[in-house]
Amino acid sequence: xxxxxxxxxxxxxxxxxxxxxxxxxxxxxxxxxxxxxxxxxxxxxxxxxxxxxxxxxxxxxxxxxxxxxxxxxxxxxxxxxxxxxxxxxxxxxxxxxxxxxxxxxxxxxxxxxxxxxxxxxxxxxxxxxxxxxxxxxxxxxxxxxxxxxxxxxxxxxxxxxxxx
Numbered sequence: 426x427x428x429x430x431x432x433x434x435x436x437x438x439x440x441x442x443x444x445x446x447x448x449x450x451x452x453x454x455x456x457x458x459x460x461x462x463x464x465x466x467x468x469x470x471x472x473x474x475x476x477x478x479x480x481x482x483x484x485x486x487x488x489x490x491x492x493x494x495x496x497x498x499x500x501x502x503x504x505x506x507x508x509x510x511x512x513x514x515x516x517x518x519x520x521x522x523x524x525x526x527x528x529x530x531x532x533x534x535x536x537x538x539x540x541x542x543x544x545x546x547x548x549x550x551x552x553x554x555x556x557x558x559x560x561x562x563x564x565x566x567x568x569x570x571x572x573x574x575x576x577x578x579x580x581x582x583x584x585x586x587x588x589x
Contacts, residue, residue, distance in 0.1 A: 426478075435482035442466045442486025447493050454499035463563045466490070468571035470513070470533040473521035475579045480521055484514040501548045512540035529576055530568035537564045 445466035446453045453464040466486070472479035487510040494500040500509070519532035542557025579586060 431478050434476070434478035435480075435485070438469065438472065438476075438479045438482025439484075439486035439489065442469050442483055443489040443493070445469070446486070446490035450494070450497070450499065453490070454494050454497075461559045461563045461566075463566050465567060465571065467533055467537075467564060467567035468575055470517055470520055470568055471529050471572040471576035472579065473517045474523060474526070474529040474576060475583045477521060480514070480517045483517045484510060487513040501544055504544055504548055508540055508544050509537075512536050526576065526580065527573070530572045533568050533572075534561060534564040 443466075446464060449465045452462065453466065454462060469479065469486075470483060472483070488506060491500060491506040491509050495502045495506055513533070516533040516536040519536065520529050523529045523532065538557045538561035541560045542553055545551045545556045545560075546553040
């Protein structure tokens with residue numbers, strides 16, 4: 426794959442991730458009414474398994490989304506931009522490396538639960554295990570209930586969807 430195509434595809438994934446996160450901001454950044462945040466865009470974290478440009482695309486999309494969240498007073502501000510986005514980058518790479526399809530959604534669930542759980546403990550002094558647990562549940566919904574079916578579709582039709 427040439428560099429231009431790779432960059433354009435990564436940019437498209439970034440844009441889709443950011444638009445989904447911002448469009449569903451109350452779910453994406455949580456709310457006072459719900460301890461569980463479900464970032465719909467996290468369903469896209471399965472894409473690296475069949476589409477490597479998604480790795481940098483997800484990272485950039487998450488950075489943009491978290492900057493938006495910070496500007497709106499949502500999330501954990503600059504710490505979310507830095508550490509939340511790095512968590513997405515690490516999880517995307519780990520998803521790319523998963524040996525079995527059913528494991529592909531697992532890294533974003535675990536990495537975000539741990540990283541964001543610790544982040545919210547440090548920034549807001551929230552109870553670590555409860556916070557990590559609610560993040561785990563939200564990520565599990567996004568990555569397995571939404572992302573895994575998406576992975577199966579992309580895997581089945583990848584040759585038609587992704588031109589070489």
